[in-house]
Amino acid sequence: MALAISGIEELLGDDADKLLNHTCTTIPKEKLHLPSGSYVDDVWYHSDRNNRVLGNLEWILNHGRLAGTGYLSILPVDQGVEHSGGASFAKNPAYFDPENIVKLAIEGGCNAVASTFGVLASVSRKYAHKIPFLVKINHNELLTYPNTYDQIMFGSVQKAYDMGxxxxxxxxxxGSDESSRQIVEVAEAFEYAHELGMATVLWCYTRNSAFKVDGKDYHSSADLTGQANHLGVTIGADIVKQKLPTNNGGYKALNAGDSSYGKLDERIYSELSTDHPIDLTRYQVANGYMGRAGLINSGGASGSDDFADAVKTAVINKRAGGMGLISGRKSFQRPMEEGVKLLNFIQDVYLNDEITIA
Known part of the structure; x- marks a missing residue:
């Protein structure tokens, strides 16, 4: 049974009115290219994407419970590399077996499953034609001592194509010391992926110890993440994945005193955003060419109230004009039945016509 608006309101608790009844007065929704059942024809068709890319985008958008809506619910499980297999799967060792990852995405009604070369290749003949595969081609590994933080290629675009x-x-x-190399590597990889007919999704994360100023963390500030999104779509991402913004003013904090970092305009803060989470997320959407590249927000780490957190994130993303959620740990670090329920709760937000664009 789908989660009704009353159930969504209950999960949102004290935030229900703030999130469900907010009106955005910064960037009007009429300026956005919003998700819809004809999104591929309305938006991507006018780009330089070839017919095979358009076909795969159409397949992704027309798979799972959200098929035909223009919205996405993706299960990402690359944590075996990014956070170590033991730390990621100790809560639920069944997910050491890649087949269970794909089964969760299918049972959960997802549009696609995102994982590593190894995970998806190990079951590709059985499942690559049953659910769209999104192969993560680079990772940060955590075995080097001391830990380093860099995204390095783990395989080729050709290999991803060959597995279907x-x-x-x-x-x-x-923002990291290694970002220039990563930009070049990923831009070249995405260009080749498009030539072969595959869609491209970029995790547009910020990382620099300097982004923590006076005890406040600006890695998820709307202005810095918004610019990361803008760089991501510039190098050919069809969809950008970004953390939900938690604050704003990263540029201002980094320019305090005598420092000079980047470029800013005060209207970013006074006219294009407010401190409301929906307005902050809309600024992220705007930086993706006003929605010409879809914004999917991450579900975040598993915590004490995952169902409420997931629904809240989905409401913010949808009402901001985003394209959906990519949520992993909240779903796979629990029994499959509960994981499916959580994924369905997220999808129910996008299926509910009473939750509108702010």
Whole structure:
């Protein structure tokens, strides 16, 4: 049974009115290219994407419970590399077996499953034609001592194509010492992926110890993540994945005192955003060419109230004009039945016509 608006309101608790009844007065929704059942024809068709890319984008958008809506619910499980297999799967060792990852995505009604070369290749003949594969082509590994933080290639675009993938994904740590190399690597990989007919998804993460100023963390500030999104779509991402913004003013904090970092305009803060989470997320959407590249927000780490957190993130993303959620740990670090329920709760937000664009 789908989660009704009353159930969504209950999960949102004290935030229900703030999130469900907010009106955005910064960037009007009429300026956005919003998700819809004809999104591929309305938006991507006018780009330089070839017919095979358009076909794979159409396949992804027309698979799972959200088929035909223009919205996405993607299960990402690359944590075996990014966070170590033991730390990621100790809560639920069944997910050491890649087949269970794909089964969760299918049972959960997802549009696609995103994982590593190894995970998806190990079951590709059985499942690559049953659910769109999104192959993550680079990772940050945590075995080097001391730990280093860099995204390095783990395989080739050609290999992803050969296993039948519909899309490739990559991460860039914008703002890091290694970002220039990562930008070049990923831009070249995405160009080749498009030539072969695969869609492209970019994890547009910020990373630099300097982004923590006076005890406040600006890695998820709307202005810095928004610019990361803008760089991501510039190098050919069809869809960008970004953390939900938690604050704003990263540029201002980094320019305090005598420092000079980047470029800013005060209207970013006074006219294009407010401190409301929906307005902050809309600024992220705007930086993706006003929605010409879809914004999917990450579900975040598993915590004490995952169902409420997931629904809240989905409401913010949808009402901001985003394209959906890519949520992993909240779903696979629990029994499959509960994981499916959580994924369905997220999808129910996008299926509910009472939750409108702010």
């Amino acid at each position: 993938a519909a899309a490739v994904g990559a991460t860039i740590y914008f």
